[in-house]
Amino acid sequence: METAVNGTTDPRFEGIRTAFAENFTARGERGAAVVVYEHGHKVVDLWAGTRDVEGTGPAWEPGTAQILRSATKGVAAAALLLLHQRGALDLDAPVGTYWPQFKAHGKEDARVRDVLAHRAGVPALDRPLTPAEALDPERAAAAVAAQAPSWTPGADHGYHAQTYGWLTAELVRRVTGDDIGTFVAREIAAPAGADLWIGLPDAQAHRAGRVGPVEAPVTAGGLRARPSRRIAEAYGDPDSLTRRAFGSVDPAPDENDPAYRAGQLAGSNGIGTADGLARFYAALIGEVDGGRRLFTPETVHLARTEASSGPDRVLAVPSRFGLGYMLHGVASPLLSPHSFGHPGRGGALGLADPESGIALGYVTNGMRTGVTADPRAQALVRAVREAPDRHSGA
Numbered sequence: 001m002e003t004a005v006n007g008t009t010d011p012r013f014e015g016i017r018t019a020f021a022e023n024f025t026a027r028g029e030r031g032a033a034v035v036v037y038e039h040g041h042k043v044v045d046l047w048a049g050t051r052d053v054e055g056t057g058p059a060w061e062p063g064t065a066q067i068l069r070s071a072t073k074g075v076a077a078a079a080l081l082l083l084h085q086r087g088a089l090d091l092d093a094p095v096g097t098y099w100p101q102f103k104a105h106g107k108e109d110a111r112v113r114d115v116l117a118h119r120a121g122v123p124a125l126d127r128p129l130t131p132a133e134a135l136d137p138e139r140a141a142a143a144v145a146a147q148a149p150s151w152t153p154g155a156d157h158g159y160h161a162q163t164y165g166w167l168t169a170e171l172v173r174r175v176t177g178d179d180i181g182t183f184v185a186r187e188i189a190a191p192a193g194a195d196l197w198i199g200l201p202d203a204q205a206h207r208a209g210r211v212g213p214v215e216a217p218v219t220a221g222g223l224r225a226r227p228s229r230r231i232a233e234a235y236g237d238p239d240s241l242t243r244r245a246f247g248s249v250d251p252a253p254d255e256n257d258p259a260y261r262a263g264q265l266a267g268s269n270g271i272g273t274a275d276g277l278a279r280f281y282a283a284l285i286g287e288v289d290g291g292r293r294l295f296t297p298e299t300v301h302l303a304r305t306e307a308s309s310g311p312d313r314v315l316a317v318p319s320r321f322g323l324g325y326m327l328h329g330v331a332s333p334l335l336s337p338h339s340f341g342h343p344g345r346g347g348a349l350g351l352a353d354p355e356s357g358i359a360l361g362y363v364t365n366g367m368r369t370g371v372t373a374d375p376r377a378q379a380l381v382r383a384v385r386e387a388p389d390r391h392s393g394a
Contacts, residue, residue, distance in 0.1 A: 002024075002025060003029075004048060006046065007044075007046040010044065015387055016384060016387070020034055020383075023376040026217060027217055027375055028214050029366060030053050030055055031048070031050045031051055031064075032048065032049060032363065033046060033047035033362070034360070034361070035277075035361050037279065037281075037282035038358055039357035047060045047062060047064065051209035051365070052209050052210040053367075060209070064208075064209055065200075065208045065363075066273075067255050067271050068270040068271060068277065069268055069347070070344045071344035071348040072165070072265070072267060072268055075196060075270055075280065076164070076165060076184075076267060078280075078284065078295075079184060080168055080171060081295065082187060082294065082299075083172070083175055084299070085299045088175055095120070095167075098112075101146075102145045104146055107120075107121065115164070115171065116168075116321075117157060117308045117322075117323060118158060118314075119153065119157045120149075121149030122144055122150065122163050123160045124147075125143055126148075128247055128248050129143060130251075131254075135259070137173070141166050150313070151313070157309075158313030159315045159319065160314075161345075163248060164266075165265045165266035165268055166267070179199075180264055180266045181199030184196070188294065189276070191294065192282075194272070194283070196273075196277065198266055200262055201262075208261060211255055212256075212365070212367060213346075214366035230316055231317065235316075246314075272363065274362060274363045278361030280350065281360070284303070285354045303325050304338065305323070308320065308321040318331055322340050326340070327339070327340055332373055334351050334381065335353040335381055335384060335385055339351050341360075346366075346374065347362075347364040347366065348377070349374070362380055
């Protein structure tokens with residue numbers, strides 16, 4: 001049965017409605033929303049399906065929020081870049097300048113910018129943390145600080161899937177005295193008017209739908225899409241850096257547990273609406289509905305200037321990063337070569353494209369196994385890219 005798509009689009013972006021509907025009919029979508037801003041004004045606002053992945057709960061509503069997984073990393077990066085923009089954090093300073101314990105085991109030369117560019121050398125822990133330990137910010141930070149690096153910090157790059165959250169959160173705490181959830185709420189979400197949280201407040205818990213795994217759809221040839229052998233081996237080998245990085249919390253936490261959602265994992269458990277994610281990116285690059293922008297042009301330049309590129313020691317594919325954000329590339333296609341943003345493993349995507357003034361937020365309750373280029377998100381990005389006269393609304 002065809003799923004009804006709710007919401008509105010500017011006529012120039014009607015192709016996004018078509019792609020969004022096809023996500024349900026052809027790509028296994030259960031419940032999702034997508035929002036697009038152009039030069040600070042909303043031009044797409046669509047939602048469909050059920051709030052809960054099982055399909056038995058209430059219908060998705062405009063204010064429905066979902067876990068963002070690694071799309072949270074873009075929000076955490078904004079916290080550090082804002083501190084740099086205000087002169088409170090030096091990107092070229094060693095991490096140990098602010099966090100002396102981090103100097104252990106040869107990490108004294110790791111710089112703040114290495115953290116943002118996934119070059120800090122600590123993508124995995126020798127002993128994974130339990131979910132309870134992962135939610136304890138002091139214990140998690142101590143574990144990262146005590147970890148010997150997998151490579152000389154700054155000399156190579158590899159996706160810090162879990163440890164990125166503890167690294168960024170501890171730097172925010174060391175510089176400001178605030179936990180990262182408090183800083184994001186006050187300095188990012190409130191000024192942007194974005195429904196976006198790291199640490200879901202009790203008063204907002206009713207808005208968050210249940211997430212869960214969904215299978216990739218069967219292709220026209222009767223097969224399901226499969227990763228390459230190299231990627232499959234990297235994720236399948238328990239001793240690989242890939243498996244260890246993604247397994248830095250073991251066993252995997254229950255993402256529907258209220259205690260987990262209330263915790264603050266700045267790399268993986270942010271929660272937001274599609275509008276909140278899109279509005280956040282729109283506010284990074286310009287004024288939104290007349291409000292103030294978050295990033296200066298100089299900070300936008302830092303976010304999207306390539307700092308890491310080439311074979312990723314964790315993702316097992318080539319990746320490109322600016323400071324805190326993925327950049328357009330084969331592994332993570334964005335709107336254009338000028339875009340910056342961040343996907344969440346299994347679905348969510350937020351991005352900004354300063355040249356066109358586009359910001360996009362997509363959230364879903366159906367989690368896939370892919371990390372960087374979910375086909376549902378990519379269908380929406382293609383539809384934006386192909387929109388006729390896209391710049392006429394400037």
